[in-house]
Amino acid sequence: MIESYIKSGKLTSKIRDEASKMIKDGTLVIDLVEYVENEILKSGAQIAFPCNVSLNEVAAHYTSPLGDETVIHAGDMVKLDLGAMVDGYIADTAVTIIAAGNIDENYTQDEINLHEEIVEASAAGLEAAIATVRAGIEVSKIGAAVHEAISEYKLNPIFNLTGHSLEQNNLHAGISIPNYDNHDNYVLDEGQAIAIEPFATNGEGIVNDSPGHYIFSYLANKPFRMKNTQRVLKYIQNNHRFVPFSGRWITNEFGERKGNIALKQLSDAMAIYPYAPLREKQDCFVSQKEHTVIVEKEGCTVTTI
Ligand code: MN
Ligand code: MN
Numbered sequence: 001m002i003e004s005y006i007k008s009g010k011l012t013s014k015i016r017d018e019a020s021k022m023i024k025d026g027t028l029v030i031d032l033v034e035y036v037e038n039e040i041l042k043s044g045a046q047i048a049f050p051c052n053v054s055l056n057e058v059a060a061h062y063t064s065p066l067g068d069e070t071v072i073h074a075g076d077m078v079k080l081d082l083g084a085m086v087d088g089y090i091a092d093t094a095v096t097i098i099a100a101g102n103i104d105e106n107y108t109q110d111e112i113n114l115h116e117e118i119v120e121a122s123a124a125g126l127e128a129a130i131a132t133v134r135a136g137i138e139v140s141k142i143g144a145a146v147h148e149a150i151s152e153y154k155l156n157p158i159f160n161l162t163g164h165s166l167e168q169n170n171l172h173a174g175i176s177i178p179n180y181d182n183h184d185n186y187v188l189d190e191g192q193a194i195a196i197e198p199f200a201t202n203g204e205g206i207v208n209d210s211p212g213h214y215i216f217s218y219l220a221n222k223p224f225r226m227k228n229t230q231r232v233l234k235y236i237q238n239n240h241r242f243v244p245f246s247g248r249w250i251t252n253e254f255g256e257r258k259g260n261i262a263l264k265q266l267s268d269a270m271a272i273y274p275y276a277p278l279r280e281k282q283d284c285f286v287s288q289k290e291h292t293v294i295v296e297k298e299g300c301t302v303t304t305i
Helices: 002-020 029-042 109-132 137-151 227-239 248-255 256-268
Strands: 045-055 058-060 077-086 089-098 165-166 195-196 200-202 207-209 215-218 272-275 278-280 287-288 289-293 301-304
Touching: 002 029, 002 077, 002 089, 002 215, 002 289, 029 045, 029 089, 029 248, 045 089, 058 200, 058 287, 077 109, 089 109, 089 137, 089 165, 089 195, 109 137, 109 195, 109 287, 109 289, 165 248, 165 256, 215 227, 215 256, 227 248, 248 256, 256 272, 278 287
Parallel strands: none
Antiparallel strands: 045 058, 045 077, 058 278, 077 089, 089 289, 165 195, 195 289, 200 287, 207 278, 215 272, 289 301
């Protein structure tokens, strides 16, 4: 089990670092997400969730739909969040990169300076969190460490986003790792795997749903009249029963029109859960940094370093 966590961690960190080099002016978001997903599959691992590439005010839960024309511009704050699994043991890691290139058309130097601090703050939050992790610690103490580190930058964490425990084939296994002291006195055990993911912003630190659904999770079997919807549900049950999947994978398989009709019907009937992209309430920029760690007696091992 530990070996599989280490294996998926190493692999994911290598792909994260390679893909980060693609984050520059003119890169299509869809090229980035497809590069990441293909690299995971080529390595013989499985995709733990669609590669998320969330820009600027969007904190999380964006991945490209089929034919996505979204382009990265110089100076954009790009969150790359990816996950792979080996034998079902998941590595979940994210990094934020300010896209390279000539920023003049899009941002002032003052804005870029602020954005660099926002990126630094989530990294400092993660570092502080990792330094507190050991068996016997309450999860609220990890949150307190994140909040304190980000506050030093006069910035806020995103209060309504959390890290999470991981179990075999289970990305969000029930325990939340907060980004502030939420008074949750759940105590971590030796051997537990958790993903810690501080977000930082110059805004209020709340995210809300924004339009569109690009990522989904299977929920339950339901009856459908339309043959096409039945077929798509069967396909999801066979291929994506345990971890989140991309709408793009469904439209690739069934065609754009048929795929999207089925995804809508399945969501409406609660056979699948649609995730909305999460946008900062005051439209302020958001950074994120995430590692997966295994809790140990005196500390932890970061699998995605
Ligand atoms: Mn993640
Ligand atoms: Mn995560």
